[in-house]
Amino acid sequence: MATAGDGPWLDDAAGRLVRPFTVSDGRTRPTVELDLMSQVMATGTTPFGYLGPEHAQALELCRAPLPVAEVAAHLKLPLAVTKVLLADLVDGGGLTTKPPVSDHHPTDRALLEAVLDGLRRQL
Incomplete structure (x- = not known):
């Protein structure tokens, strides 16, 4: 049975009914260089080209700047699929x-401890 607002693509018992790479038409490489922490933000213009439901969701999420990893988490899609969707939106002008x-190196001990403290507060 589908959850409210999810449409026919999600099922409470089975999970996602469409394979994630179907969402990106089987594409695995984005046309734009994006890493986990790249910031994406809507431009306020309607992107040209086809917009699937996931494209529209991503565009809605990106009204404020978000890192690519956070968009993937909200969409509940693999990072590779999310990068392709976001690249489509960048290419379309949306x-x-x-x-x-970052002022810190990713392995900076103080940064890692701050992240760990933040995660502990969330739990």
Whole structure:
């Protein structure tokens, strides 16, 4: 049975009824360079080209800047699929992207401890 608002694509017992790579038409490589922490944001213009339901969801999520990893989590799609969808939206003019801004090295101990503390507060 589908959950309210999810349409025919999700089922409470079975999960996603459509294979994730069907969403990206089998494409696995985005046309735009995106990493996990790249920021994406809607431009406010309607993108040209076909927009599937996941494209529309991603566009709605990106009204405020979000990292690619967070968009993938909200869409409940693999990162590779999400990157393809976001690249479609960038190519169509609906999204803009910028590389992550960080004053810290990803293995900086203070940064990792701050992330761990934040996660603990969430649990």
